[in-house]
Amino acid sequence: MSNNNAAFLSVKDLIVEYSSEGQIVHAVNGLSFDLDRGRTIGLVGETGAGKTSTAKAIMRILPDPPAKITRGEIYLEGQDLLKNEEKDMRKIRGRKVSMIFQDPMTALNPIMKIGEQISEVIKMHNDISWREANKQAVTMLEKVGIPGDRFNEYPHQFSGGMKQRVVIAIALACNPELLIADEPTTALDVTIQAQVLDMINKLKKDFNTSMIMISHNLGVVGEVCDDIAIIYAGEIVEYGSKEAIFDHPTHPYTIGLFGAVPRLDEDVDRLNPIPGLPPDPTNLPSGCYFNPRCQHGQERCAVDTKGLVEIQPGHFSRCTRFANLES
Amino acid sequence: MERSSKRKKQSEYLVVARRLSKNPVAVISFVVTVFLILIAIFAPLIAPFPYDKQDLMHTRAAPSAQHLFGTDELGRDVFSRVIWGSRYSLSIGILAVLFGTVVGMFLGAFAGYFGGVTDDIIMRFIDIIQSIPGILLAITISVVLGPGFFNTILALSIGGIAMGVRLTRAAILNIRNQEYLEAATSINASTSRIITRHVLPNSFSPILVSSTMSIGNVIMAAAMLSFIGLGIQPPTPEWGSMIAGGRSLIRSAPWMVTFPGIFIMLTVLALNLFGDGLRDALDPKLKK
Amino acid sequence: MIPVIMGVTIMIFTIMYLIPGDPAKMMLGPDSTPEQVAAKRQELGLNDSYFVRLGNYVGGIVLHFDFGNSWVYHTPVTTELLHRFPRTLTIALICILLQIFIGTPLGIIAAVNHNGLGDRISQFIAIFGVSLPNFWVAIMLVLFFSLELRWLPPYGIGGIKYYILPCIALAFPGIATQARQTRSSMLEVIRSDYITTARAKGMSENRVILRHALPNALLPVVTIIGNGVGVLLAGAVVIESIFSIPGVGSYLVGGINTRDYAVVQSSVIFLAIAFALVMLIVDLVYALIDPRIKARFVGKKKRKNYA
Numbered sequence: 001m002s003n004n005n006a007a008f009l010s011v012k013d014l015i016v017e018y019s020s021e022g023q024i025v026h027a028v029n030g031l032s033f034d035l036d037r038g039r040t041i042g043l044v045g046e047t048g049a050g051k052t053s054t055a056k057a058i059m060r061i062l063p064d065p066p067a068k069i070t071r072g073e074i075y076l077e078g079q080d081l082l083k084n085e086e087k088d089m090r091k092i093r094g095r096k097v098s099m100i101f102q103d104p105m106t107a108l109n110p111i112m113k114i115g116e117q118i119s120e121v122i123k124m125h126n127d128i129s130w131r132e133a134n135k136q137a138v139t140m141l142e143k144v145g146i147p148g149d150r151f152n153e154y155p156h157q158f159s160g161g162m163k164q165r166v167v168i169a170i171a172l173a174c175n176p177e178l179l180i181a182d183e184p185t186t187a188l189d190v191t192i193q194a195q196v197l198d199m200i201n202k203l204k205k206d207f208n209t210s211m212i213m214i215s216h217n218l219g220v221v222g223e224v225c226d227d228i229a230i231i232y233a234g235e236i237v238e239y240g241s242k243e244a245i246f247d248h249p250t251h252p253y254t255i256g257l258f259g260a261v262p263r264l265d266e267d268v269d270r271l272n273p274i275p276g277l278p279p280d281p282t283n284l285p286s287g288c289y290f291n292p293r294c295q296h297g298q299e300r301c302a303v304d305t306k307g308l309v310e311i312q313p314g315h316f317s318r319c320t321r322f323a324n325l326e327s
Numbered sequence: 328m329e330r331s332s333k334r335k336k337q338s339e340y341l342v343v344a345r346r347l348s349k350n351p352v353a354v355i356s357f358v359v360t361v362f363l364i365l366i367a368i369f370a371p372l373i374a375p376f377p378y379d380k381q382d383l384m385h386t387r388a389a390p391s392a393q394h395l396f397g398t399d400e401l402g403r404d405v406f407s408r409v410i411w412g413s414r415y416s417l418s419i420g421i422l423a424v425l426f427g428t429v430v431g432m433f434l435g436a437f438a439g440y441f442g443g444v445t446d447d448i449i450m451r452f453i454d455i456i457q458s459i460p461g462i463l464l465a466i467t468i469s470v471v472l473g474p475g476f477f478n479t480i481l482a483l484s485i486g487g488i489a490m491g492v493r494l495t496r497a498a499i500l501n502i503r504n505q506e507y508l509e510a511a512t513s514i515n516a517s518t519s520r521i522i523t524r525h526v527l528p529n530s531f532s533p534i535l536v537s538s539t540m541s542i543g544n545v546i547m548a549a550a551m552l553s554f555i556g557l558g559i560q561p562p563t564p565e566w567g568s569m570i571a572g573g574r575s576l577i578r579s580a581p582w583m584v585t586f587p588g589i590f591i592m593l594t595v596l597a598l599n600l601f602g603d604g605l606r607d608a609l610d611p612k613l614k615k
Numbered sequence: 616m617i618p619v620i621m622g623v624t625i626m627i628f629t630i631m632y633l634i635p636g637d638p639a640k641m642m643l644g645p646d647s648t649p650e651q652v653a654a655k656r657q658e659l660g661l662n663d664s665y666f667v668r669l670g671n672y673v674g675g676i677v678l679h680f681d682f683g684n685s686w687v688y689h690t691p692v693t694t695e696l697l698h699r700f701p702r703t704l705t706i707a708l709i710c711i712l713l714q715i716f717i718g719t720p721l722g723i724i725a726a727v728n729h730n731g732l733g734d735r736i737s738q739f740i741a742i743f744g745v746s747l748p749n750f751w752v753a754i755m756l757v758l759f760f761s762l763e764l765r766w767l768p769p770y771g772i773g774g775i776k777y778y779i780l781p782c783i784a785l786a787f788p789g790i791a792t793q794a795r796q797t798r799s800s801m802l803e804v805i806r807s808d809y810i811t812t813a814r815a816k817g818m819s820e821n822r823v824i825l826r827h828a829l830p831n832a833l834l835p836v837v838t839i840i841g842n843g844v845g846v847l848l849a850g851a852v853v854i855e856s857i858f859s860i861p862g863v864g865s866y867l868v869g870g871i872n873t874r875d876y877a878v879v880q881s882s883v884i885f886l887a888i889a890f891a892l893v894m895l896i897v898d899l900v901y902a903l904i905d906p907r908i909k910a911r912f913v914g915k916k917k918r919k920n921y922a
Binding site for chain 3: 059061089090091092093094095098099101103106107108109110111112120121124125154156167170
């Protein structure tokens with residue numbers, strides 16, 4: 001991980017815990033990554049790996065209680081967001097950093113006109129009149145491919161794909177510098193997925209927005225991201241450029257993920273899932289979290305881990321097996 | 328397969344019981360409810376006087392060591408009458424809800440399972456019943472049947488029937504749409520087996536919560552009926568009729584009205600708090 | 616709504632039809648002669664068949680809005696009902712307003728401070744409120760405020776002060792219910808995804824609650840308010856008796872005590888009809904304010920098909 005102070009976003013050692021019925025759920029366990037301006041990083045992992053918690057931690061919209069950020073720093077342009085006052089965070093949310101949520105069906109207020117939901121965020125961060133905000137909202141609608149005269153309609157009058165476009169319009173309305181997209185296409189069917197991804201890409205290029213793309217879908221990540229971080233049990237287990245991860249995965253989990261994707265050109269009888277289940281976040285195993293499921297597990301894997309090791313320049317992995325091979 | 332589902336049910340009960348025990352309000356209200364039930368059961372042993380024993384030398388006496396809650400206009404010991412009254416209130420409450428719920432569950436099962444015309448007729452009936460505010464319906468039926476213990480239970484059970492029908496029918500319709508019922512049918516499970524094995528247990532918990540909270544309402548309604556001259560009438564010591572009886576003497580003997588009312592409140596409060604705790608224990612997601 | 620009202624009327628009529636005993640005999644007393652009883656039965660139309668009587672009764676209501684005559688006083692029930700209803704309605708309306716304006720804010724505050732001390736206290740008070748029998752509260756209020764403190768009149772009607780105690784007694788459980796329902800509706804709404812979206816826009820928590828959570832939470836509460844009116848109308852029966860307020864409720868109780876079943880029947884049906892009307896209004900209001908439902912009625916022609 002670069003200690004580059006010029007990085008636009010720098011997450012350091014983030015730890016997020018949830019308290020639930022007397023137990024502590026360790027959702028994010030010491031996560032660190034950097035993001036340069038204009039680049040896109042993909043956070044890839046299974047459900048429950050801690051990706052959404054990380055995203056919400058950056059925006060500081062974690063529900064508190066039960067969630068708590070117990071450690072870490074999140075530097076945005078050199079300023080630690082975790083040390084910000086709430087009123088300063090409000091200026092950042094929606095304007096400098098914004099988020100696209102996973103489920104478009106429930107992300108919009110059902111009894112508010114969709115146009116107003118866009119102009120609301122514009123008016124909040126700009127000192128302009130409502131009329132002016134509405135006009136800009138109409139422009140945003142058209143940018144995401146929705147006719148402007150649908151301003152006064154309600155969410156239930158739109159399909160899932162179009163609702164997601166409204167969500168995107170809201171997220172991009174104030175030209176954010178950082179866009180966090182939390183599985184924006186998961187709830188959509190495949191044909192719409194492609195459209196939505198294209199749109200995100202185009203808007204990203206137009207505005208030079210930095211982006212965090214959260215997904216469990218390697219195909220989506222491959223389309224859109226420059227760098228990829230593979231997340232397992234709240235930690236990054238492998239990190240590098242897209243090419244490095246796709247061509248030379250080194251962590252057994254990463255390899256397993258790629259292996260689990262069925263190939264069109266092969267004729268197979270069975271799917272190839274990674275055996276076992278993710279660890280219980282209230283009771284994490286000692287040593288390497290992936291060890292219980294790992295085919296290559298050795299005794300020392302249950303005892304200590306060396307953390308992230310730079311295997312190649314810019315390519316980091318947590319698996320000690322390969323770390324030792326290199327040295 | 329059956330043994331494991333039984334074991335699963337047992338462990339589910341344990342989980343619910345554990346959750347309940349962690350909730351102090353639920354525990355206290357449970358204890359109070361049990362206490363009241365015990366008072367009702369052992370009334371003859373606890374009450375110092377028979378509830379209809381008159382003492383015309385000591386009418387309208389203030390509370391004292393001998394008469395903890397004072398005496399009424401005929402010299403009867405209010406404390407004893409209140410204790411005995413708990414028998415009537417609690418049994419009316421429990422029996423009316425029990426009767427109503429069981430009948431309601433059957434009707435609801437019919438409506439939900441057979442659908443079609445049966446369903447339409449039953450639901451139309453229930454709609455009409457629910458369009459009449461509950462107390463008014465109870466009053467009407469009470470007027471027809473007249474005052475009395477079983478008449479009152481019957482009159483007050485109608486509300487429970489409506490609730491039981493709706494909840495059971497909803498549970499059945501819900502499950503009918505679920506695939507595992509198709510799976511059960513596909514292995515030739517008989518109709519009644521499906522209903523008893525799958526449907527009824529699933530509708531159990533909302534009905535349980537709803538019933539527990541209804542008992543309190545029924546007890547209040549019974550008191551209200553007695554108050555206006557239906558329900559249960561003197562000399563039988565029903566809390567509502569005791570309040571009615573004491574009304575004209577409110578200045579000279581306020582204890583006649585105060586204590587029965589306090590007991591109504593305690594009973595209903597304990598039942599409602601317990602019902603609330605039960606609901607939280609059965610579905611903790613709602614609490615968070 | 617009409618079929619429901621018809622159903623209600625038929626049901627109540629049928630239930631009352633089944634009253635055992637001979638009403639004529641009951642009215643005339645045990646010393647009446649068979650001829651007197653027979654004459655009375657003829658007079659009251661009791662010798663007609665069930666369907667004829669039902670038809671006459673329902674026809675009277677529907678065509679002339681005539682509920683028949685009191686069996687005891689022989690005066691038209693309808694006039695009495697119409698004369699008394701405004702008082703019952705006034706009390707009910709005051710109570711509804713109290714419920715809305717005291718209960719709703721309490722519920723909101725409880726929900727916003729979820730699981731905090733304020734929430735637990737208000738929850739307890741709410742459950743406490745619905746556990747108090749309203750007639751007992753009324754009597755205790757009279758004992759305290761009228762007889763001991765002499766601040767307020769114990770019965771009758773007249774100026775505003777006559778309404779204070781009855782409305783407090785009647786509205787108390789309703790306020791508690793309103794607070795509970797509002798609270799649970801708010802709690803559900805606050806957990807919705809669109810609230811997270813609103814926060815992610817950089818909105819202050821106050822604005823999120825007021826502009827996004829509250830409107831959504833209050834929608835289902837509108838129906839609850841409608842139901843609350845039904846409970847109030849029923850509770851009015853007892854409260855009017857206690858405070859000697861000449862409304863429909865005390866008319867009903869009077870009818871019970873004098874075995875004037877015509878009065879009982881008609882009063883119950885009258886109140887049930889009033890309740891049905893209220894629910895209709897509530898449904899209409901709900902349809903107007905929820906855009907999801909309004910859309911079904913308005914502008915079917917305006918709908919075009921987008922992908």
